[in-house]
Amino acid sequence: MARAPHFSSLSLQTLALQNAAALAADQHTALLLGGFHPAPAGDALAVAPVRQEQWDSAARVHDIRSHDARNEEVAAAADTRSGCRLDRINALISDWVGAHGGKLLLGLAFPLVLFTAWQGSSLYGWLPDQILPAPALVWQVLQERMADGSLWDDTGISLLRVLRGFALGAAAGLVLGGVMAASRRLHDYLNPLFLAVSQVPTLGWVPLLILLIGIDEGLKNTLVALSVFIPVTLGTYQGIRDVPHAYREVGAVFTFSGSQMLRTIVLPAAVPAIFTGLREGLSNGWQTLVAVELLASTEGLGYQMAYGRQLFQLELVIAAMLVIGLIGFLFDLLLGRIETHLQRWKVAA
Numbered sequence: 276m277a278r279a280p281h282f283s284s285l286s287l288q289t290l291a292l293q294n295a296a297a298l299a300a301d302q303h304t305a306l307l308l309g310g311f312h313p314a315p316a317g318d319a320l321a322v323a324p325v326r327q328e329q330w331d332s333a334a335r336v337h338d339i340r341s342h343d344a345r346n347e348e349v350a351a352a353a354d355t356r357s358g359c360r361l362d363r364i365n366a367l368i369s370d371w372v373g374a375h376g377g378k379l380l381l382g383l384a385f386p387l388v389l390f391t392a393w394q395g396s397s398l399y400g401w402l403p404d405q406i407l408p409a410p411a412l413v414w415q416v417l418q419e420r421m422a423d424g425s426l427w428d429d430t431g432i433s434l435l436r437v438l439r440g441f442a443l444g445a446a447a448g449l450v451l452g453g454v455m456a457a458s459r460r461l462h463d464y465l466n467p468l469f470l471a472v473s474q475v476p477t478l479g480w481v482p483l484l485i486l487l488i489g490i491d492e493g494l495k496n497t498l499v500a501l502s503v504f505i506p507v508t509l510g511t512y513q514g515i516r517d518v519p520h521a522y523r524e525v526g527a528v529f530t531f532s533g534s535q536m537l538r539t540i541v542l543p544a545a546v547p548a549i550f551t552g553l554r555e556g557l558s559n560g561w562q563t564l565v566a567v568e569l570l571a572s573t574e575g576l577g578y579q580m581a582y583g584r585q586l587f588q589l590e591l592v593i594a595a596m597l598v599i600g601l602i603g604f605l606f607d608l609l610l611g612r613i614e615t616h617l618q619r620w621k622v623a624a
Contacts, residue, residue: 408590416594426579430598433575436492437564440499441557448504448556449549452511462512475561477502481570490571495564504561505557510552515543543620550614554607561603581593 390410396402397409404412420426451469455462477498482495518541526536542549568577576595583591 301445329538338588362519376469405587407441408593412590413593413597416588416590417597420579423499426598427574429579430602433564433568433577434602436495436575437499437557437561440496440564441503441560443496444500444503444556444560445507447554449502449511452508452552453515455508456515469505473505473509477559478566480604481567485571495567498567499560499564503561506555506559508551509551510548510555511545514548514552515541517548518544542602543617546617547616548615550610554614557606557610558603561599561606565599569603 393407394410396407397404397411417426451465455465455469480498480501483493484497487495488497522540522544524537526540531539564575565577565580568575569581571577571582576599579595580592583589583595
């Protein structure tokens with residue numbers, strides 16, 4: 276029969292001291308991690324199976340608190356980034372107002388004077404309402420036309436017409452201007468005919484074009500394209516011809532090919548003149564379209580003006596004029612922004 280192991284009193288004391296020391300260490304760690312109530316000192320040998328469970332509970336509490344702390348740090352960082360973005364936006368707005376505020380005020384000064392005189396005329400009866408309707412009446416007409424959708428429909432039709440004509444005229448003008456600038460011989464052949472065509476007013480072509488293509492959309496697109504074509508051709512030709520010879524020499528030093536020379540040196544240097552032609556061409560095309568719609572159209576903003584004139588509703592005429600002027604201003608502003616973007620290399624230099 277096997278004998279049970281014999282433990283001396285010294286061995287039992289040593290084991291009890293080791294268990295007590297381990298329990299004290301666990302209790303101290305648990306107190307640091309989240310609060311732990313120590314067991315009585317006499318239970319040093321009995322609490323060994325429970326220590327792991329208490330340790331796991333304290334660790335979970337510590338993980339939860341750490342996660343909450345990380346969430347608070349992330350939220351604080353997000354608030355900081357949001358505040359920085361708002362500060363940057365405010366700074367940009369302040370810089371823009373500081374740089375352009377004076378120009379904006381000067382640009383609005385004369386329109387405000389005209390509007391004040393217009394309002395004064397309606398208040399004091401300087402001109403009859405049949406000749407110069409009150410601003411409030413014009414605004415009412417604009418609201419009514421927007422509400423029933425007729426203003427949006429006619430504006431969309433006019434915009435589609437001018438964009439089609441502008442695309443055709445600008446493409447032809449860019450090609451012809453570039454060809455004439457690249458080849459002296461082609462310039463000598465084409466320039467006399469081009470100058471002769473450019474001397475005829477755009478509306479002077481109306482009778483001939485009506486006989487050739489009728490009065491439908493083709494007439495409007497052709498007249499708009501013709502009015503855009505001439506200034507774009509002149510601007511492109513002048514811009515490419517005026518590229519400094521030193522720029523071309525730089526391209527030759529870097530052994531640029533013809534396409535590289537055109538893309539890297541010629542076109543960037545010719546951007547100001549080209550966009551001058553494009554802006555003038557778009558303005559001419561918009562004016563020409565309105566004039567053609569006044570003469571031969573049953574849709575569009577020009578037709579709205581003709582319709583108001585026939586009914587002697589000058590408030591409708593003035594409302595259409597305001598919309599036409601606003602769209603023309605936005606066209607020019609858009610092309611100006613594109614030109615500035617394409618010339619950002621000058622600013623960087």
